[in-house]
Amino acid sequence: MKDVIVIGAGAAGMTAALYALRNGKSVLILEEETVGGQIATSPRVENFPTIKESSGQDIANGLFEQITDLGAEFELEKVLKVEKDGKVFTVTTDYGRHEAKAVIIATGVKHKHLGFAGEEELTGNGISYCAICDGAFYAGQEVALVGDGNTALQYALLLSNYCTKVYVFTLFDKFFGDASLVKALRAKENIIVKPNTMITGYLGETELEGFVYKENGEEKKHYTKALFVAIGQVPDNKRFENLADLDKDGYFASDERCLTKTEGLFVAGDCRAKKVRQLTTACCDGACAAMAASEFIDKMGQ
Ligand SMILES: Cc1cc2nc3c(=O)[nH]c(=O)nc-3n(C[C@H](O)[C@H](O)[C@H](O)COP(=O)(O)OP(=O)(O)OC[C@H]3O[C@@H](n4cnc5c(N)ncnc54)[C@H](O)[C@@H]3O)c2cc1C
Structure with a gap:
């Protein structure tokens, strides 16, 4: 039995592990995808205290090294449910079961989908939610992106470095992200913003061929091999509502x-x-949760 099981190896989960380990607790981290969570998909982070500029992947790698050096155990397993019987938590994953005295859930958020027919089949075949992961596949080509927040802005800037053109489709005629990112985007000649547009469906069955969208009430088609979807995130917490x-x-x-x-x-x-919802606030939560979990475990033993 572990002292603490942390669910999710994003910034919050890994910071929680760091604080629990430094409080002398044994820690198992369970992660369904890859180390780092969302920040690992960010090409450039410029607002993490003491680090002027870094890729999100480097921040994630640094944190992972820090906790594994301290003795954190890590398993690539998806948590399906958590139950409590008496004083013991049982965490069931797609690989088995683990027990702990305390559990910290740090599962972040998931990408929002547009939700049109064929999205599942076309994901990985032209539709992507992560420009840093998949953008390079389209180097030297034209791509499209939908979204109007910080993630969309960061992705568009990244793609514009190696794609010939980046078409950015936005629902309104403005962006809802940091002014510095908007300014940088406006300065790029190969980023073409398509304001007041609404995507309404995909073209293609096994590979993306393009999509249908509405502009001023008129239905149009945009042909492309790649659409990056950056329209926000949603939580996936229902499995823990017991x-x-x-x-x-x-x-x-x-x-x-x-x-x-x-x-x-x-x-x-x-x-x-x-x-x-930022890196700093995720780390802050991780620290607070781990301190509370350590206190809880210490009281149990008295
Ligand atoms: C493209 C992008 C750029 C960003 N840029 C910045 C920036 O410049 N500055 C900044 O401060 N913030 C930035 N953010 C926001 C920041 O990354 C997040 O606020 C922060 O990383 C959240 O951390 P988290 O640990 O709470 O969640 P997440 O990073 O979402 O981590 C949650 C982890 O839990 C795992 N998980 C989920 N469910 C399960 C399950 N059932 N079983 C096992 N594992 C599970 C997930 O796979 C994931 O790895 C950016 C986000 C994105 C997407």
């Missing part, structure tokens, strides 16, 4: 203490209800 309350949008209802209605269960990072 032990932790969710708010109306599906985020864990908790506060900066990261507590849930179940003793010994804590939530951290983008998966919980809060206003600012």
Whole structure:
């Protein structure tokens, strides 16, 4: 039995592991995809204190090295459910079961999909949610992107470095991201913004051939081999609602203490209800949740 099981190896989960380990607790981290979570998909981070500029992947790698050096155990397993019987938590994954005295859920958020027919089949075959992962496949080609926030802006700038043209489709006639990113995007000649447009369906069955969109009420087609979808994120917390309350949008209802209605269960990072979802706030939650979990375990032993 571990002292603490952390679900999710993003910034929040790995920071939680760091603080729990430094409190002398044994820690197992369970991660369904890759180390780093969202930040690992960010080409450039410029707002993490003490680091002037870095790729998100480098930040994630540094944090992972820090916790594995301290003795964190890591398994690539998807958590399916968490149950509590008496004082013991059982965490069931797609590979088996693990037990712990305390659990910290740090599962972040998932990419929002446009939701049109064929999206599942076309994902990885022209539709992508991560420009840093898939952008280079389209070097020297024209690509399209849909979205109007910071992620969309960052992705468009990255793609513009090696794609001939980047068409950016936005629902309105403005962006909702940092002014510095908007300015940088406007300065790029090979980024073509298509404001007031709404994508309504995909073209292609096994490979993306393009998409249908509406502009001023008129239906049009845009032919492309790549569409990057950056329209926001949603939480995926329903599987844990037996032990932790969710708010109306599906985020864990908790506060900066990261507590849930179940003793010994804590939530951290983008998966919980809060206003600012950033690297710094995710790390802050991870620290708070781990301190609370350590205190809980210490009290158990008294
Ligand atoms: C493209 C992009 C650029 C960004 N740029 C910046 C920036 O410049 N500055 C900044 O401060 N913030 C930035 N952010 C936001 C920042 O990355 C997030 O706020 C922060 O990383 C959230 O961390 P987290 O650990 O809470 O969640 P996540 O990073 O989402 O990590 C959650 C982890 O949990 C795993 N997981 C989920 N469900 C399960 C399950 N059932 N079982 C096992 N594992 C599971 C996921 O695979 C994931 O690895 C950016 C985000 C994106 C997408």
